[in-house]
Amino acid sequence: MSLLNPPPRLLMGPGPINCYPRVLSAMSTQLVGQYDPIMTGYMNEVMSLYRYVFNTNNDATLLIDGTSRAGIEAVLVSCIEPGDDVLVPVFGRFGHLLAEISQRAGANVHTIEAPWGEVFKPEQIEAAIQKIRPKVLALVQGDTSTTMLQPLEDIGEICTRYDVLFYSDATASIGGNPFEADKWKLDAVSVGLQKCLGGPSGSAPITLSDKYVQTVRKRQHVEAGIRNENHMDGLGLRIRSNYFDIPMILDYWGTERLNHHTEATSMLYAARECALQLREESLENSINRHKLHGDAMLAGVQGLNLKPFGDLKHKMNNVVGVHIPEDINGEDIRHTMLHQYNIEIGTSFGPLHGKIWRIGTMGYNARKDAVLHTLQALENTLRRAGHKLQSGLATDMAFDVYTNEEN
Amino acid sequence: MSLLNPPPRLLMGPGPINCYPRVLSAMSTQLVGQYDPIMTGYMNEVMSLYRYVFNTNNDATLLIDGTSRAGIEAVLVSCIEPGDDVLVPVFGRFGHLLAEISQRAGANVHTIEAPWGEVFKPEQIEAAIQKIRPKVLALVQGDTSTTMLQPLEDIGEICTRYDVLFYSDATASIGGNPFEADKWKLDAVSVGLQKCLGGPSGSAPITLSDKYVQTVRKRQHVEAGIRNENHMDGLGLRIRSNYFDIPMILDYWGTERLNHHTEATSMLYAARECALQLREESLENSINRHKLHGDAMLAGVQGLNLKPFGDLKHKMNNVVGVHIPEDINGEDIRHTMLHQYNIEIGTSFGPLHGKIWRIGTMGYNARKDAVLHTLQALENTLRRAGHKLQSGLATDMAFDVYTNEEN
Structure with a gap:
């Protein structure tokens, strides 16, 4: 147990x-103090950069210090008062998670469910809103458990009409699929770095509309021990969590700089670098790149005589589900891929456990060489396991996508 | 806004x-997958390393993915059911924080208070326990707001006698002051990396006794979407937070490896490296080093004709409070130290705001050169601001400490 020296895995789950190498380098940068003007300058840069990532003008755009589900919980626990009605359309594991987190925050949770591998039509969501009249609609954009991408563009308009706070978790999709926080009238969005943004897990960027901020400001309380006479407590019920109390976190990121947690500086450096990389590439180019390599991987797995999972019209650009052939042990294949080729592909949860693999092409790994190596290794592994396939077809089909789309 | 290139601050707040340079290097290590045997191997190493840090044999020794107050909240929200009585002896800001987090978790919170700059006697705590008969005693070990170190060695025995769960937040003190989780009969301890452990904020190591684990296991629930027929829900009230649900986090770190959050791998690399550094130095040497440089800094500030704050018998080794002389503007001095010398010293909170500076000697910065540079820069800055002092006395007094103690 000494030198950190992991094998060079290619993570295609x-x-x-x-991570992008530049993101890793950023994390090895020495720290500055919490209220150093250099640090608060970086915090302001991060706010500005993530406005670009989310396509928003929201002032309240910042990081929650934790993994992506920390961002989810912060958004939900800050706006949900016990007894509030929350509607969660569930089309995969992460819908269940939004429901569960809302429940724990004290919400009266209503779910509607789509079969895994499908998404909702706006009419279905509107009908449920009409019936339930929730305070909050919590809707995943891209659910990696099923690889599906829920269209959001018509949902905000519906939420506005019924005065519903519209929250989306876009962790799995951001940067690799279109996302328009303002145009689509989102009130709250949370994401993570570890998918198309090409960073490590551990920081959760969020953005919040003025309406959301006004709602949670009513529940504002200032911490004892740093309170002074200028601070008045709000009339709303105190938020159940201190760590996830968004009004307090806003005052830490805002001009007041009121002490809350000690910002996780190295993760902020990572988040900043992820967004800089995206801005330098441009959102449009990044989304196109994820589409290109996602399409190549999709074509490639079909060339391996494998059947992709779910409604392909609504597949995320950055991940594909693949039915495990009946005569093949899915875990054996994954084991060989990992230990012989240093390539990781993903397993599945819940109803899809043991039935599909999930293969990603995202962030730094949305690259031609990563796609080709994965297809070649998978072809050889499947062939040796007795799966019927035509040698070379997978990469031929991937190359065809590149030829057709790359110009 | 491009290259991350902060000035080389010496952080003496x-x-x-x-951070230790080796910790920064560790964070620039490329990732492996979440369930890769390499990754779960690192997780097991981290558990083992932090058993050393905490002086414990507790199985349940792991990281919470967030800043140190995430660790506090996880410990408290998992064991507190609404209406439970919690006793918090408050001797600084972080006592208030434990009280506030307990309150938000639904506890009926009872506080006793010591003047800032003092600590509690065991009899005072026992008397309060006798009166209140709380379920949990939540007690800070080292409160940086006052620089005081609460003696804990006799408290666990009292808690055992009254069947009270004994929790301590040792964020500010661990690694620089003695800490004995098992010998002192702690049921739960949480810390952070950003003090004497020499890492960045953003990961919160915790350790939990079997008694604590049994208590929270009664509230075990498994997340929908990954549930299968082998999992039974507990009879206790569901924990109010998903992110901080310790039974779920234990199943993620345990042999079951049940999916919860996506571990913040880069922060885990940092936490591992911090503990490795400590183990290689040895706890005893690290504590002695913090004592040595803390004593040198204490002598040095007295040599600057400054008065240290609080009960020095109970000062933490790694930080000293210093009364700001009446004719001196404390913020001007801090500003000059930062912008002319690249040295940060700390301000204060609440009742001590504007009254004391706080000067740390911890982790990587518990070093002779860091102490001497800080004293010299402070001497020169104070002299130019008109403070009366004897030139050279501060470093002379620090050198005397080194001469007396170093052999």
């Missing part, structure tokens, strides 16, 4: 994936 | 402080 549903995330986490390999 | 109450933390965060500069």
